Amino acid sequence: MTLSVLEPAAPAAEPVVTSRVSLVGRTRAGLGDALAEIGVPEKERRMRVGQLWNWIYHYGVRDFSAMTTIGKGLRAALGERFTLDLPEVTAEQVSTDGTRKWLIRMASTGPRDRGAEIECVYIPEVDRGTLCVSSQVGCTLTCTFCHTGTQRLVRNLTCEEIVAQLMVARDRLGDFPNRSKPDGAFVPNDGGRFVSNIVFMGMGEPLYNFDGVRDAIDVISDNEGLSLGRRRITVSTSGVVPQIGPLGHEMGTMLAISLHAVRDELRNELVPLNKKYPIAELLEACRTYPGVSNAKRITFEYVMLKGVNDSDADARELVRLLKGIPAKINLIPFNPWPGTKYECSDWDRIERFSEIVFRAGYASPVRTPRGRDILAACGQLKSETEKLSARARLLLDQDEAAAAAVAAE
Template sequence: MATSLDIAHKPASAPLSGAEPARAKQNILGLSRDELGEALGAFGMPEREIKMRVGQLWNAIYNRGLIDFADMTTLSKDLRAKLGAAFTVARPEIVTEQKSVDGTRKWLLRLVSDKPGVPGPEVEAVYIPEEGRGTLCISSQIGCTLTCTFCHTGTQTLVRNLTAGEIVGQLLVARDALGEWPNSGRNSDDRLVTNIVMMGMGEPLYNFENVRDALDIVSDGEGLSLSKRRITLSTSGVVPMIERAGNEIGSMLAISLHGVTDEVRNKLVPLNKKYPIAELLDACRNYPGVSNARRITFEYVMLKGVNDSIADAKELVRLLKGIPAKINLIPFNPWPGSPYECSDWTTIEKFADVVNRAGYASPVRTPRGRDIMAACGQLKSETVKARASERFKTQADDQSKAL
C-alpha cells in the first residue's frame, strides 16, 4: 500500500500529451473540490472538462474507495494512464492492528516521511463497534502540546499537525480494514463507521484549517457522506476557536472539562490557566447552533479523590446551568506511570445520580479497548519514542567513534 501523503507538493505542470521528464506525483487525497480542480488545470486538463472530472474522481476516491487510477473505469483508459502517471491517492499504512476482547480495534498508522530512509511518523486511530453504530476515533496531530496530566498522549511531545489528507486517510483505512466499500458486497445501508469523534491524538482546534477541510470531505454528500450531526469535535478548551468551529465546521461539540474549579482544572488541563472555566463556558453558551437538539457534550474523567465528590457533582450542575448539555462520565483508564486512580464504582454512581436528578443525561462511558491501550486517554505512538531513542543512540555511537 502506498504511503506518500505529501499533499503540500506543488501541482505537476505536465500537459496531457507529450513526453515529459519524470517528476514526483502529487497526492490528491484530502484536496478540496476547488483544489482538485486547480491541480487538474495545472496538469493541463481543458477547463471545460474540469468540473466533470473532479466529480468523477471524487466519486471514485470517496464513494467507491478506489486507490488505483486504473480501476476508475468512468474515465477513459488513456486518461487513467495519464492521471496515474502524475497523481496518486495515497493512504496511511497500517503498521499494526490490535483487536480487543470487546471488539474494539486500534490501528497504528504510518504517515509519509520527509526524509529518505527514515520511517515516517505514526498516529493511532480506534474503531469502537456498538449495537447499531460504530464510532471511529481519529487523531488530528502527531503527539500533543497540552500535557493534560491524566492523558497518555499528553506525555508525548508534538511532532506536527496532520494534513487534511492524513485526517481523511484514517477513515479510508478504517473502511478498507472493515470491508465497508461498495465493492465489498456489503449492503450500502449497513454502515460500520456511522460516527466520527475527533478525540484521538492532539488538539483539533490547534490544527483548525486541516481539521475543517478534512471534515468537509468526510461530510460531503457525494462521497463519504457522514452527517455533521454524527461528527463530534472534542477540544480541551481553545476558547478563541470555539465560535469559529461552530461557524466553519458545524459539527457536534465536546468539551474536555474534567474539573469544576480553576484550581483543579489547572492541574488536570493546564490550558485552563490561559482560558479558565468561566471563559470556556461562556464560549459554550454562545456556540453557533447549540440547542436542545444539538447539545454540547461535557467529558468528565472520574479521578479518585480529585474531582469525584458529591460537592463536585453539585458544582458541575451549577456551572452548566443554561447550557444545553450532556455529561459523559468517563472512568479513568490507567496507563504506565499514570499518577491517578479511577474512582470507585459506587462513587461514580453517586456522582451520576446527582447529575441525573438535575435533569442532565449523564451516561457512564463503558471503558472499551483497555486491554490494547485503546481507551480514552490511552493513545500514544510508542514507536515514535522508541525510534527517537534508537536515533539518539546511533548519533551518540557515531560521535564516540569520531572522537
C-alpha cells in the same frame, strides 16, 4: 488478553520515498490542482473533479484503471503522476470487546523521514460504529491524566492525513461498495455498524489544527463521497476558547468539552490550558456556541479520578456551572496507563455522582470503558513517533557529521 492481528512491521533500513503522491484525502480544490498539473483544461476540471471524487470517496478505488467513466489517456496521465495509496497500517490490535486500534504510518516526505505514526480507534456498537481520529502527531497540552499528553507534539496532521484515517478504517472494514474485501477485513456480523460516527478525540488538540480539521470535515461530510453528516461528527477540545465560535460557524459539528474539574485550581493541574482559558471563559464560549440547543447539546466529558474530582460537592458544583447550557455529561471511568499517578473512582462513587447530575435534569451516562486491554480507551493513545523521530535525528546527525568530515579534508 490482547489479540494482535498484525505485528508491528520492522523498520526498513532506508525508507522508500516515491515521487508520486497520493490523491486520497484531497479536497475538491486539491483534486483540481492535481488535474491542472497534468494539463487538464480549466473548463473540463470541474467535471473531472466530480468523477475523481466519486471514485475515490464513494467507491474507495485504489487504482486509476478502475475508473471506467474516465478515458484511458487521462487515467494513464493520473497514474504517471499520482497514486491512490492509503497510509500503511503497521499494527492492528483487537480488544476482547471488539474495539480495534490501528497504528498508521503516514507517507515519507524525504530520505530521512520514516513517516509520522498516529493511532486511531474503531468502536463497534449495536446502534453505531464510532471512529476516533487523531488531529496531531503527539500533543502539546500535557493533561496529567492523559497518556497522549506524555508525548511531545511533533506536528499537525494534514487534511489528507486526517481523512486517510477514515479511508483506512473503511478499507479495513470492507465498507466500500462493489469492492472485494481486503485480506483480514473485519465485516460486522453481530448487528454492529460500520463507521457511522466520527469523534476527534484521538491524539492532539483539534482546535490547534483548525485549518486541517476544517478541510478534513469538508471532505468527510460531502454527500457525494464519504457522506458522514456534520451532526455525526464531534470535535472535542480541552478549551481553546477563541476557536470554539469559529468551529461552530465554519464546521457546524457537534462540540465536546474536556472539562474534568469544576474549580480552576484543580483544572489548572489536570488541564494546564485552563491557566490561559479558565472555566468561566470556557463556559461562556459554550453558551454562545453557534446552533447550540436542546437538539444540539454540548457534551461535557468528565473523567472520574478517585479522591480527586469525584465528590458529591463536585457533582453539585458541576450542575451549577452548567445551568442554562443545553448539555449532556459523559462520565468517563479513568483508564489507567503505565506510570500514571491516578486511580479510577470506585463504581459506587461514580453511580452516586451520576445520580446527582441526573436528578438535576442532565443526561449523565457513564461511558463504558472500551479497549482497555490494548490501551485504546479514552486518553490512552500514544504512538511510537518519538522513537522514530529520535532515529531520524540520529541519522541526520550522522550524515551531517560525515559531510563535515569530508568538507574538512
